[in-house]
Amino acid sequence: MLSCGSFDRGFLKKVSGAVEDEYRCQVITEECHLDLSPYYNPARRQYDGDRLLNQIPACTTSEYFKIIGLFRVDLYIPILTYIFGQAILGRQLAIASVFRLRNELYGLKQDDDILLSRTIKEVIHELGHTFGLVHCHNLSCVMRSSTYAEEIDLKGAALCPSCRSIYLSNPTLP
Amino acid sequence: MADKISILIVDDEDSVRDSLLNWFLEDGYEVEAAENAKKALQLLEERNFNIILADIKMPGMDGLELHRRIRSLNRETIVIIMTAFASVETAVQALKDGAFDYVTKPFDPDDLSHLIRNAASQIALRNENEALKERVTTLEEVDDIIGHSEAIVRVLQHIESVAQSNASVIITGESGTGKELVARAIHANSSRKYFPMISVHCGALTESLLESELFGHEKGAFTGATFNRKGRFEMADGGTIFLDEIATISPKMQIELLRVLETKSFVRVGGNREITSDFRVICATNRDLAAMVRNGTFREDLYYRLNVVNIDIPPLRERTDDIPLLVNHFIRKYCTSMSRDLITIEPSALKHLEKFEFPGNVRELENMIERAIVIGNGREIKLKDLPLGAETPENSVESLDELEKRHIEQILLKYNWNISRSARALSVDRVTLYNKIKKYDLRQKE
Numbered sequence: 108m109l110s111c112g113s114f115d116r117g118f119l120k121k122v123s124g125a126v127e128d129e130y131r132c133q134v135i136t137e138e139c140h141l142d143l144s145p146y147y148n149p150a151r152r153q154y155d156g157d158r159l160l161n162q163i164p165a166c167t168t169s170e171y172f173k174i175i176g177l178f179r180v181d182l183y184i185p186i187l188t189y190i191f192g193q194a195i196l197g198r199q200l201a202i203a204s205v206f207r208l209r210n211e212l213y214g215l216k217q218d219d220d221i222l223l224s225r226t227i228k229e230v231i232h233e234l235g236h237t238f239g240l241v242h243c244h245n246l247s248c249v250m251r252s253s254t255y256a257e258e259i260d261l262k263g264a265a266l267c268p269s270c271r272s273i274y275l276s277n278p279t280l281p
Numbered sequence: 282m283a284d285k286i287s288i289l290i291v292d293d294e295d296s297v298r299d300s301l302l303n304w305f306l307e308d309g310y311e312v313e314a315a316e317n318a319k320k321a322l323q324l325l326e327e328r329n330f331n332i333i334l335a336d337i338k339m340p341g342m343d344g345l346e347l348h349r350r351i352r353s354l355n356r357e358t359i360v361i362i363m364t365a366f367a368s369v370e371t372a373v374q375a376l377k378d379g380a381f382d383y384v385t386k387p388f389d390p391d392d393l394s395h396l397i398r399n400a401a402s403q404i405a406l407r408n409e410n411e412a413l414k415e416r417v418t419t420l421e422e423v424d425d426i427i428g429h430s431e432a433i434v435r436v437l438q439h440i441e442s443v444a445q446s447n448a449s450v451i452i453t454g455e456s457g458t459g460k461e462l463v464a465r466a467i468h469a470n471s472s473r474k475y476f477p478m479i480s481v482h483c484g485a486l487t488e489s490l491l492e493s494e495l496f497g498h499e500k501g502a503f504t505g506a507t508f509n510r511k512g513r514f515e516m517a518d519g520g521t522i523f524l525d526e527i528a529t530i531s532p533k534m535q536i537e538l539l540r541v542l543e544t545k546s547f548v549r550v551g552g553n554r555e556i557t558s559d560f561r562v563i564c565a566t567n568r569d570l571a572a573m574v575r576n577g578t579f580r581e582d583l584y585y586r587l588n589v590v591n592i593d594i595p596p597l598r599e600r601t602d603d604i605p606l607l608v609n610h611f612i613r614k615y616c617t618s619m620s621r622d623l624i625t626i627e628p629s630a631l632k633h634l635e636k637f638e639f640p641g642n643v644r645e646l647e648n649m650i651e652r653a654i655v656i657g658n659g660r661e662i663k664l665k666d667l668p669l670g671a672e673t674p675e676n677s678v679e680s681l682d683e684l685e686k687r688h689i690e691q692i693l694l695k696y697n698w699n700i701s702r703s704a705r706a707l708s709v710d711r712v713t714l715y716n717k718i719k720k721y722d723l724r725q726k727e
């Protein structure tokens with residue numbers, strides 16, 4: 108997990124711990140000092156998620172099975188007005204941002220616990236896509252699609268039994 | 282859904298095709314892309330697509346012309362036109378020509394998923410043949426409604442008969458009788474089960490908060506509201522809204538609620554756009570609404586709109602034959618969640634439970650059993666483990682919170698404050714455990 112932006116250490120530890128638990132794998136957190144200014148789109152006042160996703164491998168010198176970049180800035184892709192994160196299905200890379208997950212932006216009270224829980228779900232969700240998982244209809248499955256922040260609160264942080272068995276039967280798992 | 286829904290994307294821009302392809306693949310659809318109308322028509326000669334998403338402006342043949350050609354080929358395909366902001370008028374023309382809908386680039390992810398969901402449900406409706414409609418349905422997810430008393434059997438039959446309809450339901454019953462449980466069972470047995478059931482605790486909200494909670498607000502409606510916020514009615518689109526403690530809403534909200542139920546549309550706070558939502562309403566109350574109508578504190582018109590079906594859950598003291606089953610159910614539930622061996626209950630303790638009044642109904646019984654498991658000897662629940670005397674659970678020495686705190690502390694100690702392992706032992710997720718640690722202000726001793 109690459110932390111791109113200044114995140115609280117405790118926060119990162121909780122996120123990576125949750126990922127380790129869910130996927131039963133080891134998670135290494137690296138700080139990444141990528142200069143984001145080339146990815147800024149002044150007209151949209153957002154950062155280009157497609158180009159950032161492609162830039163992720165260049166941010167680390169180590170070899171990883173999967174890499175997810177965690178950002179603080181508002182991400183977009185040309186065809187969508189915003190994204191919480193994105194991944195390429197069945198491939199190595201994913202990104203996610205905490206920006207739109209914050210309650211304050213919707214006129215609600217700041218809530219660090221909700222922010223943490225939404226971030227954990229987003230990261231596990233995007234990584235799920237890198238493992239080839241698609242969206243799931245199970246109401247409490249983390250792979251259920253969420254297109255607005257409070258929708259993330261309706262689902263759980265874990266794979267449902269059916270997604271879990273698809274994950275475990277993934278032939279690329281080491 | 283039986284077959285996967287297939288989507289064809291037609292756009293001359295690489296990035297648009299790639300992004301949408303990935304988006305729909307992740308959404309579980311079968312997708313192909315074509316970079317111009319000609320290629321799209323070639324693909325269409327080989328096979329059919331359920332949905333075609335076509336850009337309006339493309340070199341060569343444009344989206345409108347493509348739409349006309351597709352219509353002459355196959356009337357079943359749903360065509361959605363993608364347009365830049367400048368060409369909205371042309372898109373409106375496409376609608377007149379019979380296109381399903383149009384979207385303006387860049388899309389709001391939520392609008393896009395809505396649009397595709399609407400198209401998909403239309404396809405599903407078309408495909409739903411008579412045989413499917415007539416299939417025998419058995420109740421799902423009612424396993425956790427425990428009881429074999431006449432009263433509970435009647436409630437279950439009631440659930441079965443109303444679940445498939447869209448009728449509004451009022452669930453009545455004293456506190457702790459299982460009203461929310463019944464609401465969930467109705468939702469889970471309806472065709473709305475793939476969409477959420479959204480709960481609103483009307484009693485816990487002030488009037489101004491309730492409005493924004495139910496209808497949402499437009500960005501800028503409050504200081505700090507940078508983005509729109511969906512209200513509960515909007516979140517419940519396709520699903521069910523559960524209005525708990527409906528008797529507590531103010532006269533003003535009663536009028537607003539009636540209007541929303543009649544029109545299925547509303548305006549967000551600070552906005553002017555009409556938003557429509559397809560939801561089913563289930564309400565719950567422990568008050569006598571009919572009496573409130575008689576004395577004028579609850580609107581009669583609203584009452585009749587909500588009260589199409591009434592499911593009444595009798596208090597536990599009127600169905601004491603359910604008590605042994607419930608006791609066993611809760612023993613299993615809590616022993617499992619505390620990772621303990623199953624325990625039993627002393628016959629005399631059970632006798633006393635069957636005679637108890639239970640003002641707090643099933644919830645009170647559940648709390649009693651949980652507490653007894655924590656404080657007991659680990660083999661058998663004894664009469665002395667149950668607060669059945671003159672004292673009520675509230676004024677007993679040890680509150681449930683206190684017990685929970687101690688139990689969590691013990692588990693944390695046992696696993697040396699390893700959060701993952703403790704959370705697993707407690708059968709909760711890590712976030713829940715962190716929240717509990719914070720709530721009880723637990724700290725690792727050096």
Ligand SMILES: Nc1ncnc2c1ncn2[C@@H]1O[C@H](COP(=O)(O)OP(=O)(O)OP(=O)(O)O)[C@@H](O)[C@H]1O
Pocket residue numbers: 425426427428454455456457458459460461462463565567607610643644647
């Ligand atoms: N028949 C039942 N079988 C198993 N559990 C039950 C049953 N009835 C109630 N419960 C349990 O009792 C608790 C209270 O139920 P629920 O929240 O549905 O009650 P309620 O009527 O909505 O209460 P309130 O009016 O206080 O909101 C829940 O934990 C629920 O699982």
Ligand SMILES: [Mg+2]
Pocket residue numbers: 460461525
């Ligand atoms: Mg309730």
Ligand SMILES: [Zn+2]
Pocket residue numbers: 232236242252307
């Ligand atoms: Zn996703």
Ligand SMILES: [Zn+2]
Pocket residue numbers: 243244245248249250251266267268269270271
């Ligand atoms: Zn799933």
